[in-house]
Amino acid sequence: MTQENSVLVVGSVAYDDLEMPTGTFADVVGGAATYASISASNFAKVNLVGVVGDDFDKGFLEKLAGRGIDLAGVEHVAGGKTFHWSGRYSADLSSRETLDTQLNVFATFQPKILPAYKASPIVLLGNIHPALQLDVLNQVESPKLVVCDTMNLWIDIERATLGKVMEKVDLLVINDEEARQLSGIHNITKAAADIRKQGPKRLIIKRGEHGALYFDDAGVFFSPAFPLETVLDPTGAGDSFAGGLIGWLAKNGLSDASFRQAMIVASTMGSFCVEAIGTERLLSANKAAIAARLDAFQTMCDFGGKIPFHA
Amino acid sequence: MTQENSVLVVGSVAYDDLEMPTGTFADVVGGAATYASISASNFAKVNLVGVVGDDFDKGFLEKLAGRGIDLAGVEHVAGGKTFHWSGRYSADLSSRETLDTQLNVFATFQPKILPAYKASPIVLLGNIHPALQLDVLNQVESPKLVVCDTMNLWIDIERATLGKVMEKVDLLVINDEEARQLSGIHNITKAAADIRKQGPKRLIIKRGEHGALYFDDAGVFFSPAFPLETVLDPTGAGDSFAGGLIGWLAKNGLSDASFRQAMIVASTMGSFCVEAIGTERLLSANKAAIAARLDAFQTMCDFGGKIPFHA
Numbered sequence: 001m002t003q004e005n006s007v008l009v010v011g012s013v014a015y016d017d018l019e020m021p022t023g024t025f026a027d028v029v030g031g032a033a034t035y036a037s038i039s040a041s042n043f044a045k046v047n048l049v050g051v052v053g054d055d056f057d058k059g060f061l062e063k064l065a066g067r068g069i070d071l072a073g074v075e076h077v078a079g080g081k082t083f084h085w086s087g088r089y090s091a092d093l094s095s096r097e098t099l100d101t102q103l104n105v106f107a108t109f110q111p112k113i114l115p116a117y118k119a120s121p122i123v124l125l126g127n128i129h130p131a132l133q134l135d136v137l138n139q140v141e142s143p144k145l146v147v148c149d150t151m152n153l154w155i156d157i158e159r160a161t162l163g164k165v166m167e168k169v170d171l172l173v174i175n176d177e178e179a180r181q182l183s184g185i186h187n188i189t190k191a192a193a194d195i196r197k198q199g200p201k202r203l204i205i206k207r208g209e210h211g212a213l214y215f216d217d218a219g220v221f222f223s224p225a226f227p228l229e230t231v232l233d234p235t236g237a238g239d240s241f242a243g244g245l246i247g248w249l250a251k252n253g254l255s256d257a258s259f260r261q262a263m264i265v266a267s268t269m270g271s272f273c274v275e276a277i278g279t280e281r282l283l284s285a286n287k288a289a290i291a292a293r294l295d296a297f298q299t300m301c302d303f304g305g306k307i308p309f310h311a
Numbered sequence: 312m313t314q315e316n317s318v319l320v321v322g323s324v325a326y327d328d329l330e331m332p333t334g335t336f337a338d339v340v341g342g343a344a345t346y347a348s349i350s351a352s353n354f355a356k357v358n359l360v361g362v363v364g365d366d367f368d369k370g371f372l373e374k375l376a377g378r379g380i381d382l383a384g385v386e387h388v389a390g391g392k393t394f395h396w397s398g399r400y401s402a403d404l405s406s407r408e409t410l411d412t413q414l415n416v417f418a419t420f421q422p423k424i425l426p427a428y429k430a431s432p433i434v435l436l437g438n439i440h441p442a443l444q445l446d447v448l449n450q451v452e453s454p455k456l457v458v459c460d461t462m463n464l465w466i467d468i469e470r471a472t473l474g475k476v477m478e479k480v481d482l483l484v485i486n487d488e489e490a491r492q493l494s495g496i497h498n499i500t501k502a503a504a505d506i507r508k509q510g511p512k513r514l515i516i517k518r519g520e521h522g523a524l525y526f527d528d529a530g531v532f533f534s535p536a537f538p539l540e541t542v543l544d545p546t547g548a549g550d551s552f553a554g555g556l557i558g559w560l561a562k563n564g565l566s567d568a569s570f571r572q573a574m575i576v577a578s579t580m581g582s583f584c585v586e587a588i589g590t591e592r593l594l595s596a597n598k599a600a601i602a603a604r605l606d607a608f609q610t611m612c613d614f615g616g617k618i619p620f621h622a
Binding site for chain 1: 501521539540542576598599605612617
């Protein structure tokens with residue numbers, strides 16, 4: 001099969017225990033690669049590279065396969081247990097704390113990129129150890145776009161290795177706190193300029209419910225977050241955002257205009273994610289629902305073209 | 312003179328003492344009506360109603376008059392001192408505390424709307440006691456649009472009177488914390504629906520550096536805040552926003568499309584305000600600077616029209 005419009009997603013597949021203001025939810029399927037793959041699969045063929053243990057729900061994997069997500073790259077460790085994260089969210093869902101992390105099979109995860117995946121033109125390096133991200137980049141064959149996520153932990157303890165990753169990626173996707181940490185600069189516009197000098201020509205800074213900024217040589221683009229009446233679980237919203245982004249780019253090409261559209265699509269996919277616990281709403285959002293929300297999103301941003309003001 | 316395209320601004324004219332991360336600034340000209348009037352004067356004739364003491368800088372008043380701001384409605388209290396506010400901002404400018412408030416001549420302020428002002432089609436009720444806001448509404452002659460600001464203090468201690476104001480205003484402009492307080496609802500979309508049932512058909516919820524939402528019968532519109540490299544003083548940004556909004560509406564009419572454009576113009580004017588201490592940058596932003604920033608603003612929001620996705 002041609003990999004022409006495919007994306008390669010490398011990252012965690014997990015079970016999450018979630019203590020939410022609305023209740024406690026155990027063994028919820030999660031993981032960055034899971035959310036990103038589901039989201040991207042609305043727009044592109046997805047090649048998923050991750051690892052699970054014996055305990056992982058086979059029915060869920062079938063659901064993913066049914067969406068055109070190729071699971072040949074998902075390693076099954078016999079006798080192993082799937083990565084398990086437990087967290088508690090604040091009452092307004094604006095912050096969370098980790099209660100427990102059981103890496104399990106993820107502790108020794110060494111991403112193996114299948115020969116069929118190596119030609120995927122778009123690669124999403126999920127938030128894994130920067131050395132593993134480098135390892136993935138050594139296995140793939142000159143992708144057109146490498147997108148990279150990371151986190152405060154790696155910025156803290158693996159800054160040098162992360163620096164090498166940043167030199168090789170085209171688009172870094174981080175949140176505002178990570179941007180400040182990575183640059184040592186509080187002002188987001190200045191932080192963005194500094195980070196782009198560290199490697200990635202393109203940069204997205206996510207601000208949760210406050211939208212996301214995209215920086216490239218042409219300037220800055222802003223996508224709001226879609227205002228929602230129901231927000232139940234922010235887990236995976238950033239990964240759903242990244243998945244929508246790469247899926248859209250795989251389908252529509254890598255022009256500057258396409259990146260801007262991809263920002264709106266990414267925000268739209270993130271908005272579905274938070275409406276239910278785990279991946280439930282992301283899975284139920286069919287093409288009609290996505291088209292309807294994209295319409296509503298564009299209406300929300302529409303001020304009728306050029307504003308008539310002249311000096 | 313015809314009042315056809317004029318706006319009436321009622322509110323505080325003040326001196327502020329500002330403790331900023333960048334230094335301490337004493338006797339800075341401020342006040343909601345000052346900021347709003349300067350901002351609006353880029354687009355419309357402004358009739359200003361406020362009060363000052365003997366101590367107020369006549370040179371500054373001349374500067375306002377030079378911008379076409381009618382000052383006949385600014386009362387001078389002989390022997391009185393101008394309203395004086397002192398505040399301290401946090402290191403990242405995201406919050407502030409009041410150190411001292413000297414109401415002075417503002418304590419007994421009774422807005423008198425001059426006969427020539429009564430036909431102003433657009434009225435901005437600045438953040439003053441709701442009873443005074445009602446008093447202003449009793450003096451004006453069926454304006455086409457009444458815009459109203461308020462604050463946590465009045466929501467706390469003058470809820471009933473504020474309720475009467477809300478029944479009479481067309482557009483309420485508040486921040487997200489005030490929206491939550493006014494509705495008792497945390498979710499902003501639900502809070503907006505609740506507040507609109509309390510009176511104002513149109514509602515703007517400001518979120519500072521995270522932009523602003525506008526709600527009307529047609530739905531929701533979002534304007535981002537313009538990302539800036541230099542942010543020195545948020546004082547008056549919300550008032551500059553309101554001034555840009557009413558000025559634009561006075562110049563361009565009250566269609567739904569005009570309100571959406573006005574949101575972008577309002578955000579643009581707010582963005583100038585914060586770039587210097589007090590009103591300095593707002594005063595120096597000429598038509599060329601406004602046009603240039605409006606262009607940059609629109610580029611930041613431009614994703615090339617309709618996103619090609621179909622169910």
